[in-house]
Amino acid sequence: xxxxxSRLAPASFPDIPPIAGVQLATYAAGxxxxxRPDLFLASLAEGTSVAAAFTSSKCPSAPVEWCRRILNQGNxxxxxxVCNSGNANAFTGAAGTASATLTAEVVAxxxxxxxxxxxxxxxxxxGEPLPDDILSDSLPALVDNLGVASAEAWVEAAGAICTTDxxxxxxxxxxxxxxxxxxxxxxxxxxxxPDMATMLAFVFTDLAVAPEILQSCLSTSVxxxxxxxxxxxxTSTSDTVLLFATGEQIDDEISSPTDSRLDEFQxxxxxxxxxxxxxxxxxxxxxxxxxxxxVTGAESDESAHNIARSIAESPLVSTALAAEDANxxxxxxxxxxxxxxxxxxxxxxxxxxxxxxxxxxxxRDYSEPRATQHLKQDEIELRxxxxxxxxxxxxxxxxxxxxxxxxxxxxxx
Amino acid sequence: xxxxxSRLAPASFPDIPPIAGVQLATYAAGxxxxxRPDLFLASLAEGTSVAAAFTSSKCPSAPVEWCRRILNQGNxxxxxxVCNSGNANAFTGAAGTASATLTAEVVAxxxxxxxxxxxxxxxxxxGEPLPDDILSDSLPALVDNLGVASAEAWVEAAGAICTTDxxxxxxxxxxxxxxxxxxxxxxxxxxxxPDMATMLAFVFTDLAVAPEILQSCLSTSVxxxxxxxxxxxxTSTSDTVLLFATGEQIDDEISSPTDSRLDEFQxxxxxxxxxxxxxxxxxxxxxxxxxxxxVTGAESDESAHNIARSIAESPLVSTALAAEDANxxxxxxxxxxxxxxxxxxxxxxxxxxxxxxxxxxxxRDYSEPRATQHLKQDEIELRxxxxxxxxxxxxxxxxxxxxxxxxxxxxxx
Numbered sequence: 106x107x108x109x110x111s112r113l114a115p116a117s118f119p120d121i122p123p124i125a126g127v128q129l130a131t132y133a134a135g136x137x138x139x140x141r142p143d144l145f146l147a148s149l150a151e152g153t154s155v156a157a158a159f160t161s162s163k164c165p166s167a168p169v170e171w172c173r174r175i176l177n178q179g180n181x182x183x184x185x186x187v188c189n190s191g192n193a194n195a196f197t198g199a200a201g202t203a204s205a206t207l208t209a210e211v212v213a214x215x216x217x218x219x220x221x222x223x224x225x226x227x228x229x230x231x232g233e234p235l236p237d238d239i240l241s242d243s244l245p246a247l248v249d250n251l252g253v254a255s256a257e258a259w260v261e262a263a264g265a266i267c268t269t270d271x272x273x274x275x276x277x278x279x280x281x282x283x284x285x286x287x288x289x290x291x292x293x294x295x296x297x298x299p300d301m302a303t304m305l306a307f308v309f310t311d312l313a314v315a316p317e318i319l320q321s322c323l324s325t326s327v328x329x330x331x332x333x334x335x336x337x338x339x340t341s342t343s344d345t346v347l348l349f350a351t352g353e354q355i356d357d358e359i360s361s362p363t364d365s366r367l368d369e370f371q372x373x374x375x376x377x378x379x380x381x382x383x384x385x386x387x388x389x390x391x392x393x394x395x396x397x398x399x400v401t402g403a404e405s406d407e408s409a410h411n412i413a414r415s416i417a418e419s420p421l422v423s424t425a426l427a428a429e430d431a432n433x434x435x436x437x438x439x440x441x442x443x444x445x446x447x448x449x450x451x452x453x454x455x456x457x458x459x460x461x462x463x464x465x466x467x468x469r470d471y472s473e474p475r476a477t478q479h480l481k482q483d484e485i486e487l488r489x490x491x492x493x494x495x496x497x498x499x500x501x502x503x504x505x506x507x508x509x510x511x512x513x514x515x516x517x518x
Numbered sequence: 519x520x521x522x523x524s525r526l527a528p529a530s531f532p533d534i535p536p537i538a539g540v541q542l543a544t545y546a547a548g549x550x551x552x553x554r555p556d557l558f559l560a561s562l563a564e565g566t567s568v569a570a571a572f573t574s575s576k577c578p579s580a581p582v583e584w585c586r587r588i589l590n591q592g593n594x595x596x597x598x599x600v601c602n603s604g605n606a607n608a609f610t611g612a613a614g615t616a617s618a619t620l621t622a623e624v625v626a627x628x629x630x631x632x633x634x635x636x637x638x639x640x641x642x643x644x645g646e647p648l649p650d651d652i653l654s655d656s657l658p659a660l661v662d663n664l665g666v667a668s669a670e671a672w673v674e675a676a677g678a679i680c681t682t683d684x685x686x687x688x689x690x691x692x693x694x695x696x697x698x699x700x701x702x703x704x705x706x707x708x709x710x711x712p713d714m715a716t717m718l719a720f721v722f723t724d725l726a727v728a729p730e731i732l733q734s735c736l737s738t739s740v741x742x743x744x745x746x747x748x749x750x751x752x753t754s755t756s757d758t759v760l761l762f763a764t765g766e767q768i769d770d771e772i773s774s775p776t777d778s779r780l781d782e783f784q785x786x787x788x789x790x791x792x793x794x795x796x797x798x799x800x801x802x803x804x805x806x807x808x809x810x811x812x813v814t815g816a817e818s819d820e821s822a823h824n825i826a827r828s829i830a831e832s833p834l835v836s837t838a839l840a841a842e843d844a845n846x847x848x849x850x851x852x853x854x855x856x857x858x859x860x861x862x863x864x865x866x867x868x869x870x871x872x873x874x875x876x877x878x879x880x881x882r883d884y885s886e887p888r889a890t891q892h893l894k895q896d897e898i899e900l901r902x903x904x905x906x907x908x909x910x911x912x913x914x915x916x917x918x919x920x921x922x923x924x925x926x927x928x929x930x931x
Binding site for chain 1: 856920
């Protein structure tokens with residue numbers, strides 16, 4: 106992790122509760138980073154359900170392919186999750202596939218479980234082979250470190266999966282009417298774009314949820330969280346969200362879409378995933394502003410999402426925000442380039458609460474000093490009403506600064 | 519224009535020949551810039567054919583709407599072109615439409631032509647009204663300045679249409695077997711993306727070409743030039759390419775698609791437009807590298823274009839190029855995120871002549887020092903063979919540097 110913590114970081118890492126049926130371990134293997142943990146293991150109780158979402162990249166990493174393969178075999182239960190940071194094991198050919206298999210097999214053997222129940226994720230440099238000798242030596246030691254999922258263990262786990270992140274990311278929620286919880290950790294700060302990001306998130310609950318229901322809940326939450334954030338419009342080879350339900354706290358399984366507990370679970374899951382997604386944006390490489398872009402009045406929700414994304418991903422908008430410059434013409438430009446139905450003369454634009462433009466021109470009461478005042482804050486809201494329908498969407502992003510260039514022209518990610 | 523000229527600029531402005539039937543004028547109206555010409559006028563001989571290509575923005579500027587309207591009336595001849603820099607007359611509502619109409623009418627009256635034969639373009643700040651009083655005073659003076667299209671007049675014209683450009687852009691070609699020429703000027707350095715850019719190009723020939731043939735030639739040339747460049751993936755409200763054929767040098771009109779002179783004209787037009795498009799990339803805001811991205815072996819030409827564009831527009835690729843870092847993993851990432859059919863294990867990647875990766879992994883003979891050596895040059899070639907078809911495309915871009923942030927977090931464009 107970087108020395109200097111993002112100014113947009115939360116004040117502290119949350120106090121994450123233990124999740125029954127989950128044990129955690131970290132280990133400093135020295136794959137790339139020196140003297141910090143770079144391996145993370147979660148051991149999961151028998152019968153744990155799993156749900157997943159992966160990168161849309163056509164050149165996915167070996168761990169993504171491994172997870173897809175074991176899921177495609179119809180396997181919907183998990184016994185372990187292994188993640189390394191520092192090397193993405195992406196574009197590493199047959200050697201990469203072998204390293205992924207080796208990792209799953211060594212951990213499976215040490216835990217006495219089936220290798221096809223071991224899920225994998227890797228993040229870091231693309232194109233360099235994973236050092237198999239280091240893995241072979243380190244993985245048994247990692248397994249030896251397994252212990253209770255204490256608050257300290259969550260902190261260490263969240264740190265072990267980081268790369269260019271400037272702070273560790275965690276979130277938790279209680280499922281109110283039960284004794285069960287949801288806990289999650291994530292990493293990511295660049296190569297972040299909708300349809301996932303160089304972004305890993307691992308989420309655990311001790312509620313029992315049938316795999317198909319769990320997958321449906323995860324897909325719903327991801328659509329409104331990780332798929333609504335963007336830092337630089339780049340999409341990683343390695344993006345992975347995994348959700349595990351151990352059922353060790355509440356083993357009366359939710360197996361019907363009409364189960365009355367489902368709304369509460371979905372709500373808690375949504376809050377954890379959105380919190381983690383926002384933390385990823387808050388750690389956007391070089392970010393100095395956390396930006397919420399809301400589009401209403403579009404032809405459809407999808408159209409609203411595309412317009413919001415066009416604004417959020419525009420380098421010209423992002424650089425203006427970095428400069429606290431109320432250059433709303435660039436927002437018009439970004440609406441125009443989205444390719445979605447829009448009518449210049451029906452468009453309204455707000456910066457914070459300040460109505461900037463309406464009816465195809467600058468609003469007569471617009472005050473640039475008031476708009477600039479809003480832009481001086483760390484948290485910025487941009488709003489566009491397209492004025493032609495009822496479609497709405499919100500996307501979160503950060504500004505584009507010298508810091509982004511500094512990090513990415515230097516670090517080899 | 520900026521004080522400091524791009525290091526990628528051509529050594530000098532070309533010696534552009536006069537085009538029979540074209541007279542030029544510039545004038546310093548002080549719309550935004552002080553003490554430099556910001557108005558440009560080309561007066562065109564009676565019977566001049568016109569062809570056009572405009573921004574795909576859904577929020578186009580008033581001048582773009584004006585041009586579209588007069589073309590949609592079936593008008594395919596032109597008597598004048600007026601362009602101002604410093605104010606885009608975009609998102610200016612009814613006032614903007616009125617300013618465009620005023621401009622056309624004042625110039626038409628001074629020249630004694632029909633206002634519907636006057637084409638318009640504006641570039642600069644979005645959302646600020648054009649000062650009508652300045653226009654009313656300055657446009658007759660602009661007309662008074664009309665004179666022969668000498669080499670010096672082309673230099674002044676190319677300068678008058680610039681905004682953040684660091685050098686003026688011009689190009690010319692002789693249509694070999696005739697006494698006719700093609701001459702063009704362009705502006706643009708940011709908000710540049712395929713399907714046009716904040717990019718204006720005005721091209722003139724004294725060959726006689728029927729409007730429908732002229733439009734077909736222009737569309738062909740634009741597809742292989744301005745639609746294949748990208749600086750920052752942002753698309754302007756104001757992009758305009760206009761091509762005028764006066765017929766004053768060779769008045770035996772090309773009016774059939776099988777005319778034997780057409781190949782030669784198309785070739786000359788292609789070379790002028792590609793030269794102008796490359797100059798726009800060479801003036802990319804903050805650019806230190808001119809980058810050619812070629813994709814072969816894709817499923818189709820369109821697929822190849824999308825992959826090339828994904829590589830060219832990736833901020834992570836662009837920052838690595840700025841750092842002269844042979845971080846080819848980011849090229850894999852960009853191929854993957856393009857969403858086009860690709861097979862990791864059939865992909866080959868070259869940096870210059872150095873084969874970097876093939877068969878799903880780094881190539882055994884790959885030398886990072888040789889790749890880095892190539893990246894130290896001002897002109898960089900990246901090549902990807904997808905290995906699954908015969909589709910091919912080339913896109914040009916520049917690197918992403920601190921200079922881009924500097925310019926766009928400062929200048930209000």
